[in-house]
Amino acid sequence: MYLDHRVIAKIARILSRLNMNIMLLDTSGQVILPEGNDRELPLPEALRSNPTQPLVYGGFTLIGTDGVQPLFLCLPGDSPDVCSCAILASELVSSITHIELPNADKEQTFRSILRDEIEGAEMETMALEHEIALDDERCVIMLHLQNVDATAALNILNNVVSDSASDTLVEMDRHTIVLIKKLDESGDYDEIDQLGQAIENTFLSETNHSVYIGIGEPKTSLSQLSESMREARRAIDVGRIYRKDEYVFVYRKMLIERFLADVPREMSLRYNSLLFNRKTARLFNDEMIHTIEKFFENSLNLSETARQLYIHRNTLIYRLDKVQRIIGLDLRAFDDAVTFKTMMLLGKTAGDKNRRSGN
DSSP states (O other): OOOOHHHHHHHHHHHHTTTSOOEEEOTTOBEEESTTOOOBOOOOHHHHHSTTSOEEETTEEEEEOSSSSOOEEEEEOOSHHHHHHHHHHHHHHHHHHHHHHHHHHHHHHHHHHHTTOOOHHHHHHHHHHTTOOSSOOEEEEEEEOSSSOHHHHHHHHHHHSTTOTTOEEEEEETTEEEEEEEOOTTOOHHHHHHHHHHHHHHHHHHHSOOOEEEEOOOBSSGGGHHHHHHHHHHHHHHHHHHOTTOOEEEGGGOHHHHHHHTSOHHHHHHHHTTTSSGGGTTTTOHHHHHHHHHHHHTTTOHHHHHHHHTSOHHHHHHHHHHHHHHHSOOTTSHHHHHHHHHHHHHHHHHHHHHHHHTO
């Protein structure tokens, strides 16, 4: 039986009110609660055959919940009062799982689809069972959590998507949550980008932490959702290299970055060094690089760039003239600007691959 953070948190709150050191175990005897306990306890065969009957074993009282895949509770002590408390705890946990698990089963189906664990006839059967449309147009919005607890993140996201019964939240692991977003008939993909920005802004305002968000391509069939998930993850991986000041990355808008990420490190270094080397080190100091990046951000607009840098327009022109004089590229010209930016990005590619290789 799969229990996500929401179900576990609800069970933990209920059990904490009983003022007993209760452990919650899965069918293998692995401790689920309290969290952080990695113990695995042997479950007597007599308990497995009749889980809802309390069993005293080794100074503890054990009991299971009802259902095909029961959960088990372990309470210290073997007195009648402990036995009564065990029965009450079992009934409370059973009531929670009966309410929550139908939705969790649907979520588990989506989780298996996103992980490519089911396909073909099995996918169609499970989709029919949980009333999941096979041919709706959807895309994956992936959230990579760093400093935000998964339970808190789900609460925030539930508020964001509460008005749409056609969207589904799936907790993949404690660092990853996926929003499967159904697209309307207009198929306006720009609205999905705006939704990603809105989610990131909401997290920042409510938690003071940003989350990385990747948006995959729209898919017209349920079986293609795993591909949209891979695209969303790829967008985050690449975006964190090339767009360090951003947190929302759209796969289709990162074609050049995805291409550069596939360039071998040796080639990246070779071409990057044509512009960035010992001879140009003094030219491309931090101030100059910041100036050029701001110039690119403003689509080569001199006046707007100067305004944002709090410098005179002629000062900006002087800096760009200096670059042209030393390396021969006029960054005010589109082709030269593209050439320069590509060479600069290749340096980020090489640097990232160098860190990952441990060199």
